[in-house]
Amino acid sequence: MLQAHGKTFTMANIIQKVQKPTLVLAHNKTLAGQLYSEFKEFFPENNVEYFVSYYDYYQPEAYIPQSDTYIEKDSSVNDEIDKLRHSATAALFETRDVIIVASVSCIYGLGDPEDYQELSISIRPGMQIERNGMLKKLVNMQYTRSELEFKRGTFRAKGDIVEIYPADESETAIRVEFWGEEIEKISEINPLTGKVVGIRQHVMIFPNSHYATTSEKMKRAIVTIEQEMQERVKYFKENNKLIEAQRIEERTNFDIEMMQETGFCQGIENYSRHISGREPRKQTIYII
Numbered sequence: 001m002l003q004a005h006g007k008t009f010t011m012a013n014i015i016q017k018v019q020k021p022t023l024v025l026a027h028n029k030t031l032a033g034q035l036y037s038e039f040k041e042f043f044p045e046n047n048v049e050y051f052v053s054y055y056d057y058y059q060p061e062a063y064i065p066q067s068d069t070y071i072e073k074d075s076s077v078n079d080e081i082d083k084l085r086h087s088a089t090a091a092l093f094e095t096r097d098v099i100i101v102a103s104v105s106c107i108y109g110l111g112d113p114e115d116y117q118e119l120s121i122s123i124r125p126g127m128q129i130e131r132n133g134m135l136k137k138l139v140n141m142q143y144t145r146s147e148l149e150f151k152r153g154t155f156r157a158k159g160d161i162v163e164i165y166p167a168d169e170s171e172t173a174i175r176v177e178f179w180g181e182e183i184e185k186i187s188e189i190n191p192l193t194g195k196v197v198g199i200r201q202h203v204m205i206f207p208n209s210h211y212a213t214t215s216e217k218m219k220r221a222i223v224t225i226e227q228e229m230q231e232r233v234k235y236f237k238e239n240n241k242l243i244e245a246q247r248i249e250e251r252t253n254f255d256i257e258m259m260q261e262t263g264f265c266q267g268i269e270n271y272s273r274h275i276s277g278r279e280p281r282k283q284t285i286y287i288i
Contacts, residue, residue, distance in 0.1 A: 008035060012042040021098045029053070029103050036101040047095060049088035051102040054081040061251075061267075065243050073267060083152060086168035090206045093117055110269075111211040112276040119212050121205040123176065127183045134162060134176070142209040142264060143167075150191055153208040165191055167208040174203055211268045213275050218263060221274040222256055228274075229253075 015022050024039070026032035029052050040048045054077050061073035091098045093116075119141050121134070135145070138155050143164070146154040150173070155164045160178040173191040177184045188198040213221070229252040236245035258265035265271075273280070 032103040047091040050084045051088040090168045115213040141207040
């Protein structure tokens with residue numbers, strides 16, 4: 001007999017009747033983990049996914065102007081939770097039979113879902129695509145080429161064979177074999193031994209970052225980031241906060257340089273509004 005809270009049972013019945021993709025929000029990771037387990041019992045044939053903050057530890061950057069002390073941002077990302085986040089996102093694009101259990105703390109700016117879908121690669125045997133063209137697409141999707149350390153979010157290439165370790169997988173990787181400019185064969189392999197465990201007729205490769213975007217949008221974002229930076233620098237200088245002005249200018253310029261070179265930077269989530277092209281959030285003042 002299932003051991004679940006009445007609220008979970010009630011929600012499960014609603015999901016069964018509505019038959020739509022469902023997002024369930026919990027107060028924290030602990031409760032989200034409990035609900036995730038319970039919903040997997042209620043819906044063993046469904047795609048029940050887990051989407052919470054992937055930080056095991058997070059210390060935001062800080063500056064103490066009195067002593068001119070800058071404390072670097074420090075964080076530790078849980079690789080397994082990151083994989084589950086990508087799995088949840090991929091499930092939304094691939095099927096409507098999805099239940100995602102998330103924590104409230106995971107609600108911070110992500111990239112544009114349209115970019116995420118546009119940058120994804122759908123491959124099949126017989127498909128016409130250049131090997132180097134695929135490698136370029138993988139780089140644009142924030143995958144890293146690594147011949148030695150084959151792990152999630154990396155790929156390697158040798159001759160007419162390209163092996164990809166998808167961001168939403170932890171146990172299997174994909175081997176793509178080319179014949180000229182055509183995909184001849186797609187295999188599912190053990191990433192450690194390289195042994196083939198299955199043959200695939202279709203594979204969808206999703207970006208390695210939720211902030212992956214097109215080069216055009218990144219160029220546009222850099223322009224608006226620079227504009228906002230100049231506004232903040234002007235504000236600090238007008239209020240005689242010269243150290244703060246210098247610090248934000250140095251940090252932002254460094255981030256912009258990284259985004260121009262690699263399409264990514266540490267703390268890129270802070271620029272999600274610019275990348276997706278959203279307008280600044282208007283502040284609402286309540287008078288009581």
